[in-house]
Amino acid sequence: MQPKLAVWKFSSCDGCQLTLLDCEDELLEVAGQVEIAYFLEASRAVVAGPYDLSIVEGSITTADDVERIREVRRMSRHVVSIGACATAGGIQALRNFADVREFTSVVYAHPEYIHTLDRSTPPSAHIDIDFELHGCPIDKGQLLEVITAFLHGRRPQIASHSVCVECKRRGTVCVMVSKGIPCLGPVTHAGCGAICPAFNRGCYGCFGPADTTNIPAFVGALSAAGMSDFDLVRVFRTFNAEAPAFREASMAAEAAEDRR
Amino acid sequence: MAGPSGTTLALDGDGLETVIAAVRQRGYTVIAPTVRDGAVAYEPITSAAALPRGVGDEQGPARYRLRERDDDALFGFAAAPSSWKRYLYPPATTLWRARRDEHGTLLFDESAAAVPRYAFLGVRACELAAILVHDRVFAGAAHPDPTYAARRRELFIIAVHCGSPSGVCFCTSMGTGPRAREGFDLGITELLDTATPRYIVEAGSPAGLELLESLAASPATVQDLEAAQAVTDVATEHMGRHLETGGLPEMLQRNLEHPQWDDVAARCLSCGNCTMACPTCFCSDDVEAQAPDGETSARVREWASCFSHDFSYIHGGTVRETVRSRYRQWMTHKLGTWWEQFGTSGCVGCGRCIAWCPVGIDITEEAAAIRASDGRGRGSA
Numbered sequence: 258m259q260p261k262l263a264v265w266k267f268s269s270c271d272g273c274q275l276t277l278l279d280c281e282d283e284l285l286e287v288a289g290q291v292e293i294a295y296f297l298e299a300s301r302a303v304v305a306g307p308y309d310l311s312i313v314e315g316s317i318t319t320a321d322d323v324e325r326i327r328e329v330r331r332m333s334r335h336v337v338s339i340g341a342c343a344t345a346g347g348i349q350a351l352r353n354f355a356d357v358r359e360f361t362s363v364v365y366a367h368p369e370y371i372h373t374l375d376r377s378t379p380p381s382a383h384i385d386i387d388f389e390l391h392g393c394p395i396d397k398g399q400l401l402e403v404i405t406a407f408l409h410g411r412r413p414q415i416a417s418h419s420v421c422v423e424c425k426r427r428g429t430v431c432v433m434v435s436k437g438i439p440c441l442g443p444v445t446h447a448g449c450g451a452i453c454p455a456f457n458r459g460c461y462g463c464f465g466p467a468d469t470t471n472i473p474a475f476v477g478a479l480s481a482a483g484m485s486d487f488d489l490v491r492v493f494r495t496f497n498a499e500a501p502a503f504r505e506a507s508m509a510a511e512a513a514e515d516r517r
Numbered sequence: 518m519a520g521p522s523g524t525t526l527a528l529d530g531d532g533l534e535t536v537i538a539a540v541r542q543r544g545y546t547v548i549a550p551t552v553r554d555g556a557v558a559y560e561p562i563t564s565a566a567a568l569p570r571g572v573g574d575e576q577g578p579a580r581y582r583l584r585e586r587d588d589d590a591l592f593g594f595a596a597a598p599s600s601w602k603r604y605l606y607p608p609a610t611t612l613w614r615a616r617r618d619e620h621g622t623l624l625f626d627e628s629a630a631a632v633p634r635y636a637f638l639g640v641r642a643c644e645l646a647a648i649l650v651h652d653r654v655f656a657g658a659a660h661p662d663p664t665y666a667a668r669r670r671e672l673f674i675i676a677v678h679c680g681s682p683s684g685v686c687f688c689t690s691m692g693t694g695p696r697a698r699e700g701f702d703l704g705i706t707e708l709l710d711t712a713t714p715r716y717i718v719e720a721g722s723p724a725g726l727e728l729l730e731s732l733a734a735s736p737a738t739v740q741d742l743e744a745a746q747a748v749t750d751v752a753t754e755h756m757g758r759h760l761e762t763g764g765l766p767e768m769l770q771r772n773l774e775h776p777q778w779d780d781v782a783a784r785c786l787s788c789g790n791c792t793m794a795c796p797t798c799f800c801s802d803d804v805e806a807q808a809p810d811g812e813t814s815a816r817v818r819e820w821a822s823c824f825s826h827d828f829s830y831i832h833g834g835t836v837r838e839t840v841r842s843r844y845r846q847w848m849t850h851k852l853g854t855w856w857e858q859f860g861t862s863g864c865v866g867c868g869r870c871i872a873w874c875p876v877g878i879d880i881t882e883e884a885a886a887i888r889a890s891d892g893r894g895r896g897s898a
């Protein structure tokens with residue numbers, strides 16, 4: 258019997274699920290190895306649990322989400338969370354630094370209809386997660402590796418070093434050193450293949466913090482290169498704002514800005 | 518350097534073009550400096566027109582900029598961002614492939630890709646020294662690396678004696694430059710004492726001599742040879758950095774608990790740029806590229822860095838958890854224990870680790886800081 262695969266969506270943009278569909282040829286190879294039992298983005302047909310591998314996209318932002326992620330865990334042998342939302346709370350975790358009621362009052366005509374939690378959190382804040390795959394969106398090659406690894410009962414080979422290693426491997430000249438462009442590469446988790454620096458832009462940190470970061474030293478370098486505290490807060494508060502290292506960075510910059 | 522005989526020639530710019538043509542005619546792909554993305558890069562070229570004419574560089578800690586020179590020098594810059602190791606020891610190499618046959622037996626295919634025949638044009642003395650270090654690492658051991666050894670056997674090296682060291686250079690400290698002394702097929706000195714540059718070309722090997730003798734060019738005069746020597750003599754006086762190497766391995770070994778390691782750990786990002794830019798760093802990781810059905814797989818070797826958390830992961834955890842331990846491991850290996858392992862320094866003084874560190878950590882300053890209070894770090898690691 259083939260292993261049963263389920264793909265779940267929580268608070269997210271669906272981009273990471275689309276990465277799975279975007280695998281095209283390789284998706285057929287994967288489909289040949291598993292029974293795609295629950296994947297509403299691809300098919301309305303649903304096969305009841307339990308599931309061998311559950312892939313979770315999105316963050317937990319409602320009371321209903323909290324219940325549902327626990328149910329996913331109960332029904333699943335392995336749970337893998339994918340993307341910035343499911344590993345760090347996503348862009349919607351910007352509420353964690355503010356008052357969500359103030360946000361809803363500005364955005365919605367009838368904020369009283371909105372029932373949302375004060376904080377956006379990754380599934381790992383609520384249940385045990387077997388593997389977290391980073392990225393906004395995730396890289397399809399990495400997703401295939403994670404699925405393949407779980408199919409064959411081994412640890413996924415996902416490098417956790419910095420984006421700089423990817424830049425150097427592909428021969429991209431460091432935009433920070435050669436052009437003075439601020440770049441989050443030195444503190445950002447590899448995985449995208451260092452796309453932005455290859456197009457003369459600094460890294461935006463889409464894959465969240467690398468395995469080892471030295472935020473005070475890195476922030477010092479960005480400040481010395483002329484980045485204001487205001488901008489420092491903004492560069493670290495994007496898709497992975499709630500990831501601990503990036504949170505530390507933006508909080509420190511905000512405190513420095515307040516002192517001014 | 519050879520005497521004023523027929524084996525050392527004086528060429529003009531057109532003469533350099535004939536050298537490139539002669540090398541290509543012998544079946545080599547010429548890899549040489551060219552300008553790409555605001556930096557010098559070593560890339561395949563077919564003509565001297567691709568060389569960076571009138572281009573210089575300014576290098577300092579965490580800083581690299583090209584600048585316009587006031588002459589037409591083709592080799593008027595120091596070490597490029599990416600070293601030649603990219604060609605001899607590529608960032609990713611498929612080592613073998615495996616598949617399962619209908620009986621479930623694993624079949625291995627170790628056939629290597631076709632070996633490219635490279636001619637490196639513009640190899641600086643420090644970089645040549647780095648290639649000679651890799652010869653010991655990859656080709657000198659009892660189990661030579663097949664990819665490296667095959668590429669190295671086919672390699673033709675045209676060294677350019679350095680007349681333009683940068684602010685991060687310290688080859689004189691490491692005894693590797695600025696004049697290349699061994700290991701090249703042709704050695705070139707660029708002379709800028711006339712309206713257009715001239716090139717004094719010497720042979721360093723039988724293959725180089727054969728090529729040189731095929732060229733129709735006039736021999737270098739005694740004055741040419743003196744001018745060529747002066748180029749590197751002047752370069753010697755313009756090193757941006759200095760590293761005191763006397764007793765260096767022992768000095769580091771008796772300071773394994775020196776407070777400077779904490780100091781540098783507070784600045785180091787552990788991003789791995791120094792190791793990637795270094796022309797001698799050779800660490801790698803092997804990964805499996807497995808098909809989803811598990812029937813085929815390829816073993817791929819990729820550049821890796823000892824600054825990554827996972828690099829020292831073994832069953833049960835990571836050996837070097839702290840940045841302090843990783844920086845210390847890297848530097849004491851590069852400058853110290855490399856001697857025990859390979860009979861040479863791992864550092865050639867090219868300065869890349871200084872320029873390409875995003876926070877400008879300077880290996881010469883770190884070593885000097887420890888030496889300045891030698892003994893404060895007694896203890897074993």
